[in-house]
Amino acid sequence: MFKQVVHKFRGLNRVPNYKNNNILCKSRCNNVFNTTFRGLYVTSHLKAKLFVETENLYAYGLLNSKLYDNTEIKVEKNVKTFEEFNESLSKPYRTSSANIIVNTFKNVKDFCVKNNITLSDNRFDNLVDGLMDQCENLSTSELYDLLMTISEMPQCESYSNHNYHDVWSCLDDVCIWKMKDWDVPTMFKFGDIWFKMNLGKLCEYIFEVLDYLPKRADKLTKDELVHTFFLLNICRRKKVSFEFEYALENLINDMTIEDMAVVSLGYFKSQSTIKLFSIIDAMLIKLIEEHKTIHEISLTAILKAIRLTRPGKVASNIFKALDVLSDETDRLSNLAVLHIALTGTSIMSFHKKSLQKAAERILKDINDPNKVRLKDIERILNGLAMFDFEPKTDRDIFTAALEELESPQRENEIMKYPRCLICALNFLGLRNIYSYKLMDKFLDLEVMETCFGKGARNVPRELFVLDRSIDIECPDYIGNRLAPKLLYKAAKWNTDFVPTSDQFKKINSAEKLVLDTIDTVETIIGNKALILVDHVLPQYAKADIIICKDKKSKKFTKPIGFENYTLGDIMKPQKNENLTHYAVVIVGWNQTIRETSFLLGQMLMKKRQLEKTGYVPVFVIWNEFINLTPKQKQMYLECKLI
Numbered sequence: 001m002f003k004q005v006v007h008k009f010r011g012l013n014r015v016p017n018y019k020n021n022n023i024l025c026k027s028r029c030n031n032v033f034n035t036t037f038r039g040l041y042v043t044s045h046l047k048a049k050l051f052v053e054t055e056n057l058y059a060y061g062l063l064n065s066k067l068y069d070n071t072e073i074k075v076e077k078n079v080k081t082f083e084e085f086n087e088s089l090s091k092p093y094r095t096s097s098a099n100i101i102v103n104t105f106k107n108v109k110d111f112c113v114k115n116n117i118t119l120s121d122n123r124f125d126n127l128v129d130g131l132m133d134q135c136e137n138l139s140t141s142e143l144y145d146l147l148m149t150i151s152e153m154p155q156c157e158s159y160s161n162h163n164y165h166d167v168w169s170c171l172d173d174v175c176i177w178k179m180k181d182w183d184v185p186t187m188f189k190f191g192d193i194w195f196k197m198n199l200g201k202l203c204e205y206i207f208e209v210l211d212y213l214p215k216r217a218d219k220l221t222k223d224e225l226v227h228t229f230f231l232l233n234i235c236r237r238k239k240v241s242f243e244f245e246y247a248l249e250n251l252i253n254d255m256t257i258e259d260m261a262v263v264s265l266g267y268f269k270s271q272s273t274i275k276l277f278s279i280i281d282a283m284l285i286k287l288i289e290e291h292k293t294i295h296e297i298s299l300t301a302i303l304k305a306i307r308l309t310r311p312g313k314v315a316s317n318i319f320k321a322l323d324v325l326s327d328e329t330d331r332l333s334n335l336a337v338l339h340i341a342l343t344g345t346s347i348m349s350f351h352k353k354s355l356q357k358a359a360e361r362i363l364k365d366i367n368d369p370n371k372v373r374l375k376d377i378e379r380i381l382n383g384l385a386m387f388d389f390e391p392k393t394d395r396d397i398f399t400a401a402l403e404e405l406e407s408p409q410r411e412n413e414i415m416k417y418p419r420c421l422i423c424a425l426n427f428l429g430l431r432n433i434y435s436y437k438l439m440d441k442f443l444d445l446e447v448m449e450t451c452f453g454k455g456a457r458n459v460p461r462e463l464f465v466l467d468r469s470i471d472i473e474c475p476d477y478i479g480n481r482l483a484p485k486l487l488y489k490a491a492k493w494n495t496d497f498v499p500t501s502d503q504f505k506k507i508n509s510a511e512k513l514v515l516d517t518i519d520t521v522e523t524i525i526g527n528k529a530l531i532l533v534d535h536v537l538p539q540y541a542k543a544d545i546i547i548c549k550d551k552k553s554k555k556f557t558k559p560i561g562f563e564n565y566t567l568g569d570i571m572k573p574q575k576n577e578n579l580t581h582y583a584v585v586i587v588g589w590n591q592t593i594r595e596t597s598f599l600l601g602q603m604l605m606k607k608r609q610l611e612k613t614g615y616v617p618v619f620v621i622w623n624e625f626i627n628l629t630p631k632q633k634q635m636y637l638e639c640k641l642i
Contacts, residue, residue: 058297059230059265060195062258064223068185073145076103079111089123093130098137101130105149118154120161128163135170140182143174144190151196159202168199175205184213184220188227200234210238217243222251226259229266240272245279252282257290261298264305273309280306284317291324296336299325303339307346315347315594326353329361337361338376341383349594350387359384359391366397366404374413377401378420381427385601387593388430398433406437418442418451419460426462429469430601432608439466440479445486456489464490468539471570472609484568491538491568498533498543510588514542517586517620520633521545524641525556532559536571536583537613540606545584546615547641552578573614582641583615589622597621 079085088108093101104127111117119128131146138146150171156164175190182190187209194203213220213228220228225247232238248263255263260283267274274280283302287294306318322343329337341358344351362380365371381401384391391397404410405424414421422442425435441447442463452458459482467482482490499511507515522528525547532546548559559581561574573581591603599607599619610617618640625636 055265055297055301056195056234058295059233059262059301060192062262063192063227063230067223067227068189070189071141071144073106073148075106075109077107079108085111085117086123089127091126093126094133096130096134098134098139098142101127101134102138102142102146102149105146109149109153112153116154118156118161119150119164119167120156122162124163128166131167132170135174138174140178140186143171143178144193147171147190147193147197151193155198159199168197168203172199172203172205175203176208179205179208179212184216184224187213188224188231191231195234200231201236206231206235207237210235214241214243217241217247218250220247222254222259225251226255226262229263232266232272233262233269236269236271239270240267242275245274245276249276249278252279255282255286257286257294257298257302260286261295261301264301267305268301268308271308274305274311277311277314280309280311280314281317284314284321287321288324291321291328296332299332300336300339303343307339307343310346312347312594315349318343318347319349319351322351322354326351326357329357334361334365334371334376338379342379345383345386347594348386348590348592348600350389352389355383355387355389356391359393359397363393363395363397363400366400367407369409369413374405374410374417374420374424377404378424378427381424385427385430388601388604398428398431402428402433402435406435415451419462422460422462422466426465427601429466429473430605432473432605434466434469434474434477436474436477436479439470439477443467443480443482445480445483456486457493459486459490459493461494464494465539468537468568468570469609472537472612487568488566491535494541495535495538495567496541496543513588513620513622513626514586516633517584517625517637518545520630520637521547521584523630523634524638527556530556530558532562534562534571535567536562536615537606537609538568538570540602542586542588544586544610546573547582547584548573549580549582549641550578551580570613575614581615582618583610584618584620584637585610587619587621592621592623595623597624 079088085108088104093104117123150167159165159168172194179187179190191200191206191209194200194206200206210228210231217225217228225244228244229240229248232240232244252260252263264283266272283306287299287302311318322340325340329340332340337358338361341351341354344354358380362372362376366377380397383389384397401424405414405421421438425438428434442451443466448459448463452460452463464482467487470477470481499507499514501507501515518531518533521531525531530547533543534546535543536546537544546559546562548557549555550557557579559573562571565571573579585603585606587599587603591600592598593600603619607617607619618637620637625633628636
């Protein structure tokens with residue numbers, strides 16, 4: 001039965017043809033092409049991997065080498081000449097035993113390495129045919145020897161290459177077929193070979209192992225659990241299960257900082273948040289204890305997992321760690337220093353010391369693309385703009401960043417990562433700094449569609465914000481803009497609906513804050529008809545409450561002139577010296593610095609733009625308003641409006 005299944009991986013045409021292959025092969029190929037594998041195959045799915053990620057190699061080096069025995073591969077007779085090589089591969093292997101086929105692979109391996117011959121070479125056809133026939137007869141030791149041999153041979157151009165796809169997909173199934181008889185160390189032993197072959201994300205074997213291990217997570221030793229998280233890291237298609245996390249909670253205090261780094265990569269690469277804060281606390285305590293000696297890759301791995309989780313409940317411990325880590329920046333790379341600074345942004349906490357250090361380091365090397373990437377510029381601008389922080393540096397970092405973004409040496413990088421550029425421009429916009437040159441380039445419809453795709457849905461929010469900000473803060477700009485029809489549709493995608501008390505959807509806490517504010521404003525004014533709730537600045541997702549007051553009579557009147565605007569327009573109030581137009585802005589929990597009422601960069605930008613548009617902004621800050629009684633809420637707003 002198994003032999004029949006394996007035979008299906010061999011097409012009539014030796015070149016892989018996914019349209020004509022059988023159902024089993026189609027299933028595997030569809031799984032590959034429907035998943036994004038960042039960093040594995042470059043520029044397209046069919047390009048060979050050009051490098052092995054440093055983080056993964058580092059993590060692999062941290063694993064306990066004593067968890068399983070590395071069996072030495074014995075070679076009977078090394079092939080040394082082309083005549084011997086051609087003779088060895090020209091034999092009819094379809095009737096040969098599995099042992100002979102494996103030995104032939106081992107015999108020619110060194111010659112292939114020396115002469116850069118890959119499995120996709122047509123001379124391997126007979127040997128691969130034989131393997132397809134005999135794979136069901138492979139013993140565990142022969143399977144190990146064969147996989148190790150293939151992992152040490154020159155890598156094929158693509159995982160779908162002639163012969164190579166047949167071999168690895170067949171052996172993938174054999175591993176799955178045999179794993180029911182293996183113990184956990186043996187499972188890890190074979191999983192590591194798939195990592196060495198750079199097929200950790202594509203093979204099904206590692207996925208199956210990770211599907212099996214949660215059933216016995218409580219029985220895993222510390223080293224076995226760490227190894228499990230390494231497999232989660234290289235697989236990336238499987239989330240960290242609660243069984244793993246519960247086992248980790250029981251073992252985390254026995255782990256070294258290097259173990260925690262491997263665990264953190266498992267969380268980060270699988271995009272799983274840490275749900276048990278005791279685990280984060282243990283990591284932070286260990287970071288503080290070993291901050292002087294921790295390797296920078298271990299440090300960034302742990303910080304990335306913490307940033308992904310956004311653990312506001314342990315903010316005080318995060319600050320203690322950032323305090324001591326900020327003193328180690330001189331020995332760390334630019335990337336590690338940047339990750340230290342950005343850890344505070346994930347919990348909306350302003351850590352001045354780490355941001356200052358990061359700004360100094362990035363500014364020092366900002367003109368060297370080999371030391372400071374476009375992504376690094378975007379990240380530091382994010383941290384600085386979020387907290388409206390202007391570091392004390394020799395040069396103004398915002399000006400230096402703008403000049404570097406506009407420099408010719410960044411053009412290729414910008415076109416490769418256009419989203420990073422748009423985000424960086426958006427962060428500069430928070431500081432009222434705009435690049436007319438780059439906005440004109442990326443607001444061009446052809447460039448926009450090439451970089452981000454066609455249709456309003458694919459217009460990045462950051463680009464939409466820049467276009468809308470031009471009307472308010474760039475009066476002399478004469479470059480490209482979003483077309484009116486595209487603008488209207490993009491506004492629909494980038495603005496939130498206004499909640500109502502009778503809506504079908506259950507009202508959440510953020511919507512309750514909006515409704516409470518609207519009700520309080522109605523109570524103060526006394527007439528619902530005098531209130532307008534709309535997106536007067538559509539670059540901000542939440543609508544504002546607009547009210548108009550007559551300066552002479554001191555009474556509120558109905559805002560007029562807004563009926564002439566459509567969604568996506570900057571809705572300017574009527575120019576009348578006798579009228580004051582208030583924009584009541586509701587500030588949610590993620591728009592202030594943690595445990596304070598200080599506005600983050602986006603809200604400061606909104607305040608500035610509302611004032612330029614002709615409004616008097618009135619901010620209702622969540623932590624000042626939400627716990628008040630109805631009477632106190634009324635007094636809170638009256639103090640701001642009357």
